[in-house]
Amino acid sequence: MPYENAVTALQARFHDQLSLQMPERQAHGRDEGGHEGMPPDAVLRAHSTGDVADAVAICSRYRMPVIPFGAGTSLEGHVCAPLGGLTIDLSAMQDILTLNETDQDVRVQAGVTRQALNAYLRDKGLFFPVDPGSECTLGGMAATRASGTNAVRYGTMREQVLSLQVVTTSGEIIETGTRARKSAAGLDLSHLFVGSEGTLGVITELSLKLHGIPEKQAAGVCRFPNLKAATDTVMNTIQMGIPVSRIELLDELSIRAVNAHAGTTHIEAPTLFLEFGGTPAGVDEQIATFTDLALSCGGAHIEFADNQENISRMWHARHNLYYATLAMGPGKRIVTTDVCVPISRLGDCMLETRGDLQNSPIMATMLGHVGDGNFHTIMLADPDSREEMAAMQALNERMVRRAIEMGGTCTGEHGIGMGKRTFLEWEKGPALALMRQIKTALDPHGIMNPGKMLPD
Amino acid sequence: MPYENAVTALQARFHDQLSLQMPERQAHGRDEGGHEGMPPDAVLRAHSTGDVADAVAICSRYRMPVIPFGAGTSLEGHVCAPLGGLTIDLSAMQDILTLNETDQDVRVQAGVTRQALNAYLRDKGLFFPVDPGSECTLGGMAATRASGTNAVRYGTMREQVLSLQVVTTSGEIIETGTRARKSAAGLDLSHLFVGSEGTLGVITELSLKLHGIPEKQAAGVCRFPNLKAATDTVMNTIQMGIPVSRIELLDELSIRAVNAHAGTTHIEAPTLFLEFGGTPAGVDEQIATFTDLALSCGGAHIEFADNQENISRMWHARHNLYYATLAMGPGKRIVTTDVCVPISRLGDCMLETRGDLQNSPIMATMLGHVGDGNFHTIMLADPDSREEMAAMQALNERMVRRAIEMGGTCTGEHGIGMGKRTFLEWEKGPALALMRQIKTALDPHGIMNPGKMLPD
Numbered sequence: 001m002p003y004e005n006a007v008t009a010l011q012a013r014f015h016d017q018l019s020l021q022m023p024e025r026q027a028h029g030r031d032e033g034g035h036e037g038m039p040p041d042a043v044l045r046a047h048s049t050g051d052v053a054d055a056v057a058i059c060s061r062y063r064m065p066v067i068p069f070g071a072g073t074s075l076e077g078h079v080c081a082p083l084g085g086l087t088i089d090l091s092a093m094q095d096i097l098t099l100n101e102t103d104q105d106v107r108v109q110a111g112v113t114r115q116a117l118n119a120y121l122r123d124k125g126l127f128f129p130v131d132p133g134s135e136c137t138l139g140g141m142a143a144t145r146a147s148g149t150n151a152v153r154y155g156t157m158r159e160q161v162l163s164l165q166v167v168t169t170s171g172e173i174i175e176t177g178t179r180a181r182k183s184a185a186g187l188d189l190s191h192l193f194v195g196s197e198g199t200l201g202v203i204t205e206l207s208l209k210l211h212g213i214p215e216k217q218a219a220g221v222c223r224f225p226n227l228k229a230a231t232d233t234v235m236n237t238i239q240m241g242i243p244v245s246r247i248e249l250l251d252e253l254s255i256r257a258v259n260a261h262a263g264t265t266h267i268e269a270p271t272l273f274l275e276f277g278g279t280p281a282g283v284d285e286q287i288a289t290f291t292d293l294a295l296s297c298g299g300a301h302i303e304f305a306d307n308q309e310n311i312s313r314m315w316h317a318r319h320n321l322y323y324a325t326l327a328m329g330p331g332k333r334i335v336t337t338d339v340c341v342p343i344s345r346l347g348d349c350m351l352e353t354r355g356d357l358q359n360s361p362i363m364a365t366m367l368g369h370v371g372d373g374n375f376h377t378i379m380l381a382d383p384d385s386r387e388e389m390a391a392m393q394a395l396n397e398r399m400v401r402r403a404i405e406m407g408g409t410c411t412g413e414h415g416i417g418m419g420k421r422t423f424l425e426w427e428k429g430p431a432l433a434l435m436r437q438i439k440t441a442l443d444p445h446g447i448m449n450p451g452k453m454l455p456d
Numbered sequence: 457m458p459y460e461n462a463v464t465a466l467q468a469r470f471h472d473q474l475s476l477q478m479p480e481r482q483a484h485g486r487d488e489g490g491h492e493g494m495p496p497d498a499v500l501r502a503h504s505t506g507d508v509a510d511a512v513a514i515c516s517r518y519r520m521p522v523i524p525f526g527a528g529t530s531l532e533g534h535v536c537a538p539l540g541g542l543t544i545d546l547s548a549m550q551d552i553l554t555l556n557e558t559d560q561d562v563r564v565q566a567g568v569t570r571q572a573l574n575a576y577l578r579d580k581g582l583f584f585p586v587d588p589g590s591e592c593t594l595g596g597m598a599a600t601r602a603s604g605t606n607a608v609r610y611g612t613m614r615e616q617v618l619s620l621q622v623v624t625t626s627g628e629i630i631e632t633g634t635r636a637r638k639s640a641a642g643l644d645l646s647h648l649f650v651g652s653e654g655t656l657g658v659i660t661e662l663s664l665k666l667h668g669i670p671e672k673q674a675a676g677v678c679r680f681p682n683l684k685a686a687t688d689t690v691m692n693t694i695q696m697g698i699p700v701s702r703i704e705l706l707d708e709l710s711i712r713a714v715n716a717h718a719g720t721t722h723i724e725a726p727t728l729f730l731e732f733g734g735t736p737a738g739v740d741e742q743i744a745t746f747t748d749l750a751l752s753c754g755g756a757h758i759e760f761a762d763n764q765e766n767i768s769r770m771w772h773a774r775h776n777l778y779y780a781t782l783a784m785g786p787g788k789r790i791v792t793t794d795v796c797v798p799i800s801r802l803g804d805c806m807l808e809t810r811g812d813l814q815n816s817p818i819m820a821t822m823l824g825h826v827g828d829g830n831f832h833t834i835m836l837a838d839p840d841s842r843e844e845m846a847a848m849q850a851l852n853e854r855m856v857r858r859a860i861e862m863g864g865t866c867t868g869e870h871g872i873g874m875g876k877r878t879f880l881e882w883e884k885g886p887a888l889a890l891m892r893q894i895k896t897a898l899d900p901h902g903i904m905n906p907g908k909m910l911p912d
Binding site: 100101102103104105144145146147151155156158159168172173174175176178179180181182183184185186187188189191192194195196200211212214235238239240241279281282285338340341342343344372373374403404407408409410411412413414415416420423424427428429430431432433434435437438439440441442453454 | 556557558559560561600601602603607611612614615624628629630631632634635636637638639640641642643644645647648650651652656667668691694695696697735737738741794796797798799800828829830859860863864865866867868869870871872876879880883884885886887888889890891893894895896897898909910
């Protein structure tokens with residue numbers, strides 16, 4: 001078997017924590033994206049940082065690849081094992097270690113999910129804002145620089161991480177930062193590991209910022225005659241500095257998909273879903289300013305709610321879009337695109353993308369974390385149709401080229417993984433050489449999540 | 457002469473832009489801190505990124521050290537040339553290249569000062585918030601991860617940099633990021649260069665976030681019976697999420713120094729200087745909430761002003777503290793300390809520091825960007841008194857040890873330079889090895905600002 005000596009050493013150290021069974025390996029060799037499953041040779045269920053350090057040290061000695069695994073909810077093949085190796089599953093490392101209420105920060109193990117953290121915080125008046133669409137671990141979220149619907153106000157994982165405990169490729173345990181809110185002490189290792197996708201080391205613990213739950217929250221929806229009116233409203237909202245907590249756009253096809261899937265009767269028009277938070281007077285002011293803006297751009301059918309039940313009801317359509325889109329084409333392969341552009345270019349970028357989709361055989365819904373300039377298309381293609389699969393790939397490439405030309409990025413929040421390595425090359429040009437130099441310096445034998453992020 | 461071949465090649469390329477004159481070299485071999493001047497062998501006045509790239513390529517070929525120089529306002533010997541070499545002065549690169557008002561970002565050359573940028577923005581309704589205490593270049597501010605009084609609300613340079621143009625050690629020009637507000641594309645090179653202190657390459661251009669000038673601004677002062685009452689108020693203000701724009705603390709000795717220097721009659725008590733910004737209703741709400749909080753902690757003599765003249769008058773004492781402290785001991789050497797701790801520990805940290813100072817022969821004022829947990833002491837010692845100089849050094853070391861033990865950092869905003877390399881080792885422990893590995897990977901011949909940041 002491959003890596004026989006490494007596996008023997010791992011078995012001697014970890015006994016039942018190590019699995020060589022095919023079902024376990026297969027379950028860890030694929031994520032929620034459309035990438036082909038590539039199982040590792042073995043799966044370790046880590047219980048502690050010490051476990052991770054010992055495992056990485058053994059793998060390092062025998063040059064066995066190491067693939068860190070949280071919840072497996074990535075979309076670009078981040079957890080696949082194209083060269084085999086050891087998958088270290090951190091999902092059992094679920095301890096919330098220290099809550100500092102005064103400092104509004106928390107120390108967690110990497111396997112704690114964002115949902116578990118927020119459940120723990122519920123009666124403290126604090127919350128953790130980053131909310132990707134799935135039940136994912138905080139370690140995985142840091143590793144992929146995840147974001148979600150709250151990023152327009154609170155930022156992404158990049159802004160929430162104060163410090164990380166990391167097991168380096170030699171099996172040493174380091175701390176990248178401190179709990180201080182700012183520091184000018186040396187190279188910024190925390191931000192180097194946030195978004196490093198497991199290619200430089202394994203994140204085992206995190207110190208994260210928390211935020212006070214606003215005194216008042218309110219949600220709203222607003223419909224528009226066309227996409228441009230909606231994106232103009234978003235642009236003005238951001239430019240005016242209205243501190244929206246969320247501002248999400250669904251196109252008319254998205255609303256149609258939701259209606260068909262859930263039996264609802266939402267108006268089938270481009271729709272903004274909003275959330276406001278602050279003091280009671282502040283929220284009222286935000287709503288009034290936004291309403292004026294939206295009306296002046298052609299917005300209509302504006303509704304607001306300020307109790308939790310009605311807020312949740314309003315957001316239901318937004319949250320169900322992925323499954324509603326899936327239901328439009330049973331058996332179809334899904335690809336979710338993820339470009340992000342400066343907000344002044346968002347309208348053009350979405351309209352040109354819409355044009356491309358209309359001229360293609362591909363069915364797709366469009367939605368956006370539009371306050372960040374980030375939007376997704378959820379494209380459906382028949383996996384048995386070479387034409388449809390090629391068209392879907394071509395559409396994605398065209399979107400990425402356009403976003404880069406507009407001063408944007410090939411991925412706002414999903415990361416590179418296996419799927420976007422060519423796009424990274426397009427976007428970064430000669431800067432890619434520095435990423436390779438750093439990778440080689442910190443992982444000289446190339447054992448950390450090989451085949452990811454950096455093009456071969 | 458040292459580096460003779462390099463100098464010959466530089467002269468052939470740069471003619472009058474290159475100076476070998478001692479006054480020019482001496483002027484570039486020291487900063488505004490107390491470190492001994494160490495002049496470079498030559499000074500290049502760069503006019504373009506191309507100049508910088510060509511100069512670094514020549515230096516790289518001949519292994520001549522390169523020291524990037526902005527305004528020379530650093531405090532920890534960042535611009536000294538302990539091994540000689542070429543200082544590249546970027547202060548003539550003063551073009552503001554592109555303003556994107558809708559996106560609230562701007563592209564500038566590295567030599568633009570923060571003051572010049574804000575003068576340019578004055579009639580656009582936008583401003584750049586990071587405000588260290590001197591007239592410094594934006595390139596230098598990025599290189600040292602600078603902050604200032606606005607960081608509590610707007611963050612430091614770390615939060616403002618969207619992307620950097622950098623000349624690498626081989627003389628290649630790269631771009632670290634994009635103008636998109638978020639990205640999950642690859643390693644975070646922008647944050648790697650922010651705070652790298654010229655040790656990895658030369659920053660030549662910056663894309664920076666801007667912010668809308670708040671509709672209303674108001675300033676306030678509030679006096680307290682003791683330091684603890686003041687720091688308790690700060691802690692509660694931050695924890696309640698009051699979005700103060702500035703919250704600065706001066707101890708009673710600071711106020712006494714200001715009174716003596718400026719002939720004013722400010723109440724000699726620990727004093728918070730505040731600024732609020734937002735909508736008119738929002739600012740009123742902030743002031744009301746803050747006032748309740750301050751009163752409940754023992755605050756008194758609270759005054760507010762909402763016209764610019766009165767705001768400036770109030771802040772005058774704060775801005776003059778450095779010179780007021782200097783005037784307390786003419787001819788004395790000044791050392792400014794710069795620890796930053798989690799806000800829950802700020803009160804203890806300042807009180808214990810006060811105790812240390814009282815038990816020493818050193819005179820010092822204390823002030824803090826206290827909303828960030830960051831405070832300075834401005835210490836005065838007679839340079840001819842070995843006892844005073846040793847006591848000052850011991851006090852600084854004790855403060856740094858304490859801050860690290862409290863979960864904080866040896867430098868909130870001044871950086872490591874030559875002066876804090878040992879402190880970086882104390883703070884980072886085994887993580888320092890990764891910084892060294894990155895340094896070696898990106899600067900294999902060690903030509904970029906040698907003798908800075910990393911301990912020998």
